[in-house]
Amino acid sequence: MTRLQNLLLGDTTANRVVPPSGFTASLTVISSAAMAFLAVFAISLFLAAGELSNRWEAELSGTATIRLPVSETIDDQVTNVLAALDQTPGIVSARRIDDSEQLALLAPWFGQDIPLGKLRLPVLIEVEETQAGPDVEGLSNRLAAEAPGAVYDNHSRWRIPLVEAADRLRNLALISLLLIASVVAVTIALAASSALAANGQIVDVLRLVGAEDRWIANAFTRRFTLRALGGAFAGAIIAAIAVALIPSGVDAGILSGLGFRGGQWLFILSVPCLAAGLAFLATQIAVARRLKEDG
Amino acid sequence: MIELNNVAMSYGGRALFENVSLLLPEGSFHFLTGPSGAGKTTLLKLCSLQLKASTGQVKLLGRPTDDLDRNQVAAFRRQIGVVHQDSRFVDHLSVQENVLLPLAVSHKATTDANDVSDLLGWVGLDHVAARMPPELSGGERQRAALARAIIQSPEIILADEPTGNVDWDMSLRLLDLLIELNRLGKTVLCATHDLNLIRQAKSRIPVRVLRIRDGGVTAAGADL
Incomplete structure (x- = not known):
């Protein structure tokens, strides 16, 4: 619990020891925002395809x-x-x-x-x-x-292909989500690893004054997790607005299913949280590996 | 205390020194001198656990350091204050934050603001506490490094050419600080090629001088 608290809150110095700017900071924020934007659309497609499949199944059977x-x-x-x-x-x-x-x-x-x-x-x-x-x-x-x-x-010759198509669409959306998550993890791991390499002097200083690998890793992890959270939150909000602006109603055809209803809006909030979780894991692993390699 | 038993160090197959045995008692003040490239810095890095001996044993504070894991090495480093010729800092943190780094990494509560101020005042840097390291002169950087090295009150202080980049007045000032720390009971090992500095120290306190040359470490003669 204390470890988690240290990781999340840190202390003033630990929060500041990783440089606040640089290309890795921009890379993390922008890629998280872009991926969150795409993730929201993929979730929307996943939900819409599921509803479409159920609706066609119910209407035609x-x-x-x-x-x-x-x-x-x-x-x-x-x-x-x-x-x-x-x-x-x-x-x-x-x-x-x-x-x-x-x-x-x-x-x-x-x-x-x-x-x-x-x-x-x-x-x-x-x-x-x-x-x-x-x-x-x-x-x-x-x-x-x-x-x-x-x-x-x-109607089976109509219904079965339609339901199959909707199911495939849903699977594609799911695969897209997994790919997006993988890209987020890999991008942030690379960014964290690059940040560590670019800030070799800081790592040397921290080691010289007796910092354990965990302290150094936590300092970097905290930074990258917060950056990913911020970027993904912005991307998810922009995507939510974009989804809300998609025409709805019967006249919109298949597009009428795209969008969130009721509790489904909570899925959008889960995107930044998942991005932060991925960033946390990816950074911990990448930084720990890098520190070990550096000796 | 610092103890080296038959320590050898080689780089890429070339032996830098062999069979070095030393015993630096607690509270002693030693200078380490010798020509450039003889291995002064390497010896200090062995003592600060920045390097591992090819063979032999390094004992710090009475404990062998051969089989330490990474966390144990970090714990040892917190008990050793190190000052390099080109001391490095976290450049986007202020001088005061840099000096406080050892406390931050050891999860110790940041010392009282007055204590930090006193420490910076002691090394003559209280007026630059809020500045960034790149804004400091060579002498100020060395004193900031010394303040950072001693903020946790380590038992051992290792200084590698601490006066290499400063003028004679500043060298004397840094020497004063090291002598004062030694009088407080700290074990000091200072690598330098500045014989005048060594003579100055010898005129004020009992110091021993070690000479590293031709792959071995010997006690220096009476000329020093």
Whole structure:
């Protein structure tokens, strides 16, 4: 506890013994800020991809559509199919989509004045499935017997790739976060190591007056941790503002998922804390190694 | 006390000195003299644990130093005050902060402001306490280094050509300080090639002079 206290608070001299400026100071602050900025976006993407995956999964699962090609006996076929569906386990309900609904579905592409009667559009039956769903293969066979050419479409060929794409997007965001963390750690370790090399005279003086490696390492670690914390905090705040300015709402499409809601904003606060933690570990390891190498 | 038993030191296969045995009793004042490159600085660095002997044993304050770990070496250094010819400082800290460094690194409470002021006054630097080391003259730097070396009241004081960069008046002033410390019971080992300084010291206190030459250390003759 005392050691942690010494590390965090230090004393006036220890706080000042590492030069307050220099290229390693700028490198640490700027790289931490940039990486925190990117990390916030990666977290935002991670959360958005997760939500997108869940939403697509929820919206597209549990429903299916049956397409029946137009024929002379289409009305009888529809009646038979609905009766068959009524007796099929895994089906909650089924209903024929009427002309006005079909017109609404086609309107975005063909306008409102479509002469439906003159077009040989297939008849659509909307089916609601239970969570377990029906035996699709058995149902397809039965539908083929009742209405030759009928197709049972449970959207799996759309849903599965979409969900997979969203999951991959989420994994990519996670990998990005790991890469960002690695870059922060490596950059700060290099900066600390360079700072130690550039301040060889200070290290010599400290050793001459009896400083232990731990004292020297803590002095450098404290400096670099605080620099990383400050830089990452600034970067995270700027990124938070940028994320907040991204258009939201239904019209924004996929962008509507980018952003933080409620408790998710706390993730932003975690970025500078994690950057500081990484800087602490990276500096401790780099400085300890360097001091040992120097003898 | 400082004790060297059959100490040898070599660099890159070349022996600088061999079989050096010395015993510097507690409270003694020794000068170490000899030509440039004879190994005066190396010998002092062995005594301040900045270097490790190739063979032989160095004992400080009655304890062998062969198998010390890094923290133990640091602890020993806190009991040894070292002044180099080109004393180095943390240039962005004030003279006073530099003088206080030994206390800071040993986690000791910073001594009372008056004590620091007294110490700086004793070495004649109270008027430059707030200045940065690069602003000091050669003599001021040496005195600041001496103040830093003794702030923890070490038992041993090692001075490597402390008067190398200062004029004769300042040399005498630094000698006064070393003599005063010796009178307080500190063991002093001072490397110098300045024979006048040694004669000055001999005229005031009992000192022994060691000469390092041709790979060995001997007691100097009566001419010194």
